[in-house]
Amino acid sequence: MSSNPIYRREFLEKLGKVSLGAVMAGGLPIQGVSAREQQEGRKWEPVSERKVRVGIVGYGVCRFGAAFGFQDHPNVDIVAVSDLIPERRQGLMKACRCDKSYESLEVLVKDPGIEAVFVATDAPNHVRHCIEVLNHGKHVMTAVPAVFGSIEQAEQLLETVQRTGLKYMMAETSCFRADCYGMRKIYEAGGFGRLVYSEGEYYHYHSTPIDSFKGWRIGMPPLWYPTHSTAYYVGVTSKRFTSVSCIGFNAGFQAYRPGANKYDNRFTDEVALFKTSEGGSSRMLMCKGIQSLIVERGRVFGERGWMDGTEYHGIAKKLPDITRPPLPPGMPAGGHGGSHGLLANEFINSILENREPLVNVYEALAMTVPGIVAHQSALRDGETLKIPQYVRPKA
Numbered sequence: 001m002s003s004n005p006i007y008r009r010e011f012l013e014k015l016g017k018v019s020l021g022a023v024m025a026g027g028l029p030i031q032g033v034s035a036r037e038q039q040e041g042r043k044w045e046p047v048s049e050r051k052v053r054v055g056i057v058g059y060g061v062c063r064f065g066a067a068f069g070f071q072d073h074p075n076v077d078i079v080a081v082s083d084l085i086p087e088r089r090q091g092l093m094k095a096c097r098c099d100k101s102y103e104s105l106e107v108l109v110k111d112p113g114i115e116a117v118f119v120a121t122d123a124p125n126h127v128r129h130c131i132e133v134l135n136h137g138k139h140v141m142t143a144v145p146a147v148f149g150s151i152e153q154a155e156q157l158l159e160t161v162q163r164t165g166l167k168y169m170m171a172e173t174s175c176f177r178a179d180c181y182g183m184r185k186i187y188e189a190g191g192f193g194r195l196v197y198s199e200g201e202y203y204h205y206h207s208t209p210i211d212s213f214k215g216w217r218i219g220m221p222p223l224w225y226p227t228h229s230t231a232y233y234v235g236v237t238s239k240r241f242t243s244v245s246c247i248g249f250n251a252g253f254q255a256y257r258p259g260a261n262k263y264d265n266r267f268t269d270e271v272a273l274f275k276t277s278e279g280g281s282s283r284m285l286m287c288k289g290i291q292s293l294i295v296e297r298g299r300v301f302g303e304r305g306w307m308d309g310t311e312y313h314g315i316a317k318k319l320p321d322i323t324r325p326p327l328p329p330g331m332p333a334g335g336h337g338g339s340h341g342l343l344a345n346e347f348i349n350s351i352l353e354n355r356e357p358l359v360n361v362y363e364a365l366a367m368t369v370p371g372i373v374a375h376q377s378a379l380r381d382g383e384t385l386k387i388p389q390y391v392r393p394k395a
């Protein structure tokens with residue numbers, strides 16, 4: 001594509017805007033430079049001139065299909081979008097400035113002009129949809145969680161990613177929050193040593209259920225949605241949880257009474273204690289029942305230092321730069337701590353550079369499956385259960 005003069009000119013024009021935009025006029029921002037870029041004084045560098053041809057599926061309650069800014073990335077051409085519901089499909093077309101749509105993901109994946117798909121559909125269908133995309137020879141990024149309450153689904157997904165050799169990424173937002181990003185950089189540089197202990201928390205109080213496609217959120221076991229929390233260990237260390245004991249709590253909400261939900265689940269809150277492959281422990285939770293509390297956060301405590309937020313406390317003399325990478329010009333940082341744009345950028349760059357994305361299938365399953373086992377433990381009153389391991393085979 002870089003040899004195509006039209007694409008090349010368009011692309012260089014966009015870049016031209018950036019270099020001009022890097023100059024400030026009377027303190028006013030110039031079009032093309034994001035607020036974050038100005039703040040950090042760093043300029044985004046493209047890794048390629050090529051545009052990846054992307055399809056986007058899902059414009060539900062969270063409007064997630066358009067929320068990651070693919071439509072604003074200079075290396076992306078949105079070929080087509082889809083949602084089963086016609087009004088949502090229209091909304092997604094408008095939000096992505098795309099004039100082509102399909103009635104379903106199943107039809108969209110047949111378009112030979114599309115090489116990568118963002119799956120922002122309902123969680124219970126993520127695995128089925130991702131497998132459909134991969135089996136049609138396309139890379140895939142999925143909203144969390146990677147799998148929904150099923151270890152069998154995890155095996156099927158892993159087999160498909162390995163067989164096709166295509167890129168798979170889970171868009172776990174905590175992984176690009178400023179604190180978690182910084183923790184990962186410092187961990188990699190040895191600033192913590194082994195983690196003695198870590199904590200990840202996803203509190204989302206709601207006494208009445210949030211409706212979603214076919215009501216999948218109503219009565220959902222809390223730790224089937226564990227990744228905002230587990231990212232604060234797996235997303236920092238790339239190490240694993242090996243076993244778990246979990247306690248469930250019932251806050252008395254209607255949707256969690258016996259027979260009131262399709263999961264036969266009574267827990268509004270689940271708190272799990274994991275053993276880690278470093279020999280430490282990790283407390284991860286998802287709670288819906290704590291009055292008014294809505295936040296995603298975590299902390300890490302290591303042999304050489306600890307972090308709660310973006311400030312390091314420890315004995316490391318030299319620390320790496322923990323500033324998050326700059327975004328392409330004009331691309332919004334997006335929600336969940338400004339993680340959305342960086343996740344989309346990471347997925348696109350992994351395709352352009354032909355490398356593994358940050359949250360590949362092994363990391364995605366290592367963040368998701370432990371929550372499924374934790375729920376099983378909660379059902380057995382905290383019995384300690386072993387966790388299946390997802391480790392990338394050595395090349």
Ligand SMILES: NC(=O)c1ccc[n+]([C@@H]2O[C@H](COP(=O)([O-])OP(=O)(O)OC[C@H]3O[C@@H](n4cnc5c(N)ncnc54)[C@H](O)[C@@H]3O)[C@@H](O)[C@H]2O)c1
Nearest residue numbers: 058059060061062083084104105121122123143144212213
């Ligand atoms: N912080 C985060 O990472 C975060 C936050 C919110 C939501 N999410 C995730 O984002 C995803 C979307 O969330 P939501 O609340 O918008 O979901 P939703 O259930 O409200 O909407 C899902 C949409 O997918 C569409 N869809 C389903 N099957 C389809 C198919 N075969 N073809 C085309 N369209 C199809 C439905 O019509 C619906 O509009 C969920 O998986 C959720 O877990 C993640």
